[in-house]
Amino acid sequence: MTLFSLINQEKNLALLHNIIRNKRVGNAYLFYGPEGSGMEGFALEFAAMLNCHSETDYPCGNCSSCRKMRCLEHGNLELVFPIPRRQDSSADSDPFKGFTSADMEEIQGIIHNKARNPYEKISIPNAKHIPINFIRETKRKTYLRPQELGWKVVIIFDAHLMTEPAANALLKILEEPPKKSTFILTSSNMNAILPTIISRCQPIHFPTLAPTVLKDFLLTKNVPENNINLIMRLSGGNVNQALRLAESDLQKINDTTLDILRAIAVWNIEKVYKYVEKLTSLYREDSAQFNQILLSVTFWFRDAIVLKENSDESELIHSELATEIKKFANAFPNFDPYSASSSVENCIDFISRNVYINLALLNMFFNLYHALNTGKNPL
Numbered sequence: 001m002t003l004f005s006l007i008n009q010e011k012n013l014a015l016l017h018n019i020i021r022n023k024r025v026g027n028a029y030l031f032y033g034p035e036g037s038g039m040e041g042f043a044l045e046f047a048a049m050l051n052c053h054s055e056t057d058y059p060c061g062n063c064s065s066c067r068k069m070r071c072l073e074h075g076n077l078e079l080v081f082p083i084p085r086r087q088d089s090s091a092d093s094d095p096f097k098g099f100t101s102a103d104m105e106e107i108q109g110i111i112h113n114k115a116r117n118p119y120e121k122i123s124i125p126n127a128k129h130i131p132i133n134f135i136r137e138t139k140r141k142t143y144l145r146p147q148e149l150g151w152k153v154v155i156i157f158d159a160h161l162m163t164e165p166a167a168n169a170l171l172k173i174l175e176e177p178p179k180k181s182t183f184i185l186t187s188s189n190m191n192a193i194l195p196t197i198i199s200r201c202q203p204i205h206f207p208t209l210a211p212t213v214l215k216d217f218l219l220t221k222n223v224p225e226n227n228i229n230l231i232m233r234l235s236g237g238n239v240n241q242a243l244r245l246a247e248s249d250l251q252k253i254n255d256t257t258l259d260i261l262r263a264i265a266v267w268n269i270e271k272v273y274k275y276v277e278k279l280t281s282l283y284r285e286d287s288a289q290f291n292q293i294l295l296s297v298t299f300w301f302r303d304a305i306v307l308k309e310n311s312d313e314s315e316l317i318h319s320e321l322a323t324e325i326k327k328f329a330n331a332f333p334n335f336d337p338y339s340a341s342s343s344v345e346n347c348i349d350f351i352s353r354n355v356y357i358n359l360a361l362l363n364m365f366f367n368l369y370h371a372l373n374t375g376k377n378p379l
């Protein structure tokens with residue numbers, strides 16, 4: 001059992017147990033892997049293991065240390081994460097100078113969410129970097145005498161977002177941390193971390209969760225079984241995204257997918273333009289959701305192929321929309337699912353290469369209409 005609500009990664013959990021059992025705690029670790037693989041949660045778990053009062057069964061969950069760790073309010077735990085930049089901040093100022101009490105309350109709330117769901121990012125609005133003053137302040141605290149027995153653990157989330165001066169300010173303490181203190185950096189983007197930082201850390205890789213493991217986890221969260229295939233495909237194995245989809249976004253994505261397809265099918269030009277505009281602004285505001293909607297459209301066509309080939313309905317990704325997909329397939333007997341899928345994929349590719357988003361979308365809608373009505377002209 002883990003103190004935080006974490007899934008699998010048994011190999012890494014055994015590795016962390018071994019480190020403590022053998023009393024060979026390193027100066028610094030780099031937990032890396034794709035977003036949503038649990039590396040941040042396991043960093044918290046390791047901090048709890050290092051400080052638990054139980055000799056054999058750590059983290060026990062019952063001692064005073066575990067209780068404080070569970071709500072991330074332990075004197076030995078320092079969390080560092082990207083914060084928004086304030087105009088008047090200098091390298092030595094308090095990193096939270098200029099934050100209002102409402103800002104600080106919001107940050108506290110976000111940290112409490114992290115304690116409840118370790119897959120949730122500590123994502124503060126407008127935070128793009130970890131500035132040098134946050135690193136300096138954390139170093140200062142690390143050199144203070146520990147408030148409690150055990151290990152001081154500094155966790156730097158999204159370590160690739162440290163500014164270069166911030167990363168440089170960290171080098172020396174990573175090499176020679178004060179006694180009984182250790183650093184854990186987490187990152188989904190190793191390429192953006194200075195080699196001088198990487199070389200000072202012991203790397204531990206957190207792979208994407210296996211689909212069967214994610215599926216079992218979602219079932220324990222009471223996610224309806226006929227949504228699970230779609231959630232797994234849309235989330236790409238990212239536990240946090242899968243949970244977000246299960247909680248709120250899935251219905252919206254399904255409704256939008258259906259509505260877009262209806263607009264294209266009858267070539268409702270007003271609606272087509274409305275979706276070009278809507279999706280263009282969605283791309284700027286929430287590119288993850290934008291991608292999920294386009295993916296959802298491609299899954300629809302992929303499902304149409306499955307039905308066309310009379311394959312098993314249980315193989316559908318949009319299994320909850322099976323009736324609509326069947327109706328759709330009957331209404332468009334000449335429908336070319338292969339060219340439909342490739343026009344969406346081309347659109348995603350164009351956008352990633354900075355082609356005008358609205359033009360790429362309009363082009364995609366036009367090609368989709370053609371794929372539905374082979375031989376007809378919408379204009």
Ligand SMILES: [Zn+2]
Nearest residue numbers: 052060063066
């Ligand atoms: Zn304990």
